[in-house]
Amino acid sequence: xxxxxxxxxxxxxxxxxxxxxSGARDLRPEARRLDPSTTEAPxxxxxxxxxxxxxxxxxxxxxxxxxxxLLSVLGIRPDTAGVLAGPGTLRVRFxxxxxxxxLANVCGVETTGPYSPWRVIGVHVSLADRGLTFATNxxxxxxxxxxxxxxxxxxxxxxxxxxxxxxxxxxxxxxxKLSRRL
Numbered sequence: 001x002x003x004x005x006x007x008x009x010x011x012x013x014x015x016x017x018x019x020x021x022s023g024a025r026d027l028r029p030e031a032r033r034l035d036p037s038t039t040e041a042p043x044x045x046x047x048x049x050x051x052x053x054x055x056x057x058x059x060x061x062x063x064x065x066x067x068x069x070l071l072s073v074l075g076i077r078p079d080t081a082g083v084l085a086g087p088g089t090l091r092v093r094f095x096x097x098x099x100x101x102x103l104a105n106v107c108g109v110e111t112t113g114p115y116s117p118w119r120v121i122g123v124h125v126s127l128a129d130r131g132l133t134f135a136t137n138x139x140x141x142x143x144x145x146x147x148x149x150x151x152x153x154x155x156x157x158x159x160x161x162x163x164x165x166x167x168x169x170x171x172x173x174x175x176x177k178l179s180r181r182l
Contacts, residue, residue, distance in 0.1 A: 057177055059083040061094075062169040064137035067121045071095070071136060074122065081136065083168055085177045090144070092166060094134040097123060099152035099164065107147045109175045112165060113140035125153045125161070132161040141167035142174050 061081045063071070071077070076095035084091040091100045117138040124133040132153045135141060142165065149160030168174050 054087060056084045056086045056089075056091075059085065059166075059168040059170055059174045059177075061134075061136045062139070062167055064117075064121075064139070067117070067136065071122065076122070076136070081134075083166055083174060085174065090178070092134065092164065094123065094166075097134065097152060099132075099150055101146065101150050103178070105146050105148055105150070106144055106178050108145040109178050110143045110145075111140065111171050111175060112143045113167075114138055115141070120167075123153065125159065129163070130159065130161055131163040131165060133165040135165065135167045137167050139167070140171055141165045142171040144178060 059082065060078060061083075063078060068077075074095055081094050082092075084093075086103070088103055089100060090103055090106060092098070115135065115138045120133055120135040120138055122135065124135070125131070126133070130149070131143070132150075133141075143163050144166070145163045146161075149162045150164065151157035151160055152164075153159055153161060166174075
């Protein structure tokens with residue numbers, strides 16, 4: 001399968017690992033430690049021929065203070081939202097929503113915005129093209145398009161999304177990181 005994406009409620013990512021005992025994996029990106037001296041990927045991290053790989057680069061979401069209280073009620077805060085790019089994997093966490101797909105599945109990126117705040121803040125699925133949006137501001141974001149649509153907008157994974165828009169603080173930096181794989 002070219003695209004791997006999943007919905008993992010935030011409470012299960014941390015609490016589930018503790019409750020399950022020593023054999024459980026912690027899915028939080030900040031919990032994974034990568035050893036650049038080894039030639040093998042740690043469990044759950046894809047190997048890649050990307051020479052810019054190594055350690056993942058984290059891109060934080062750009063939170064608009066007007067919408068932060070509403071997003072916080074949904075579990076979306078600066079400490080629970082971010083984009084992790086590399087090695088070989090694009091991983092996005094937006095509160096309880098977690099999407100993961102190989103970098104090889106990325107087929108294009110485009111800076112977008114500004115947006116209408118009431119049509120974009122939070123989690124949205126476009127009725128026009130089924131694109132998924134994770135937004136914390138209405139100023140600017142990055143639309144990432146995929147070769148094979150990903151799942152992640154709803155818990156059952158029935159709806160596939162050909163693109164994902166994220167309102168990170170550095171859309172140009174994320175675009176540059178992802179463009180090296182195109």
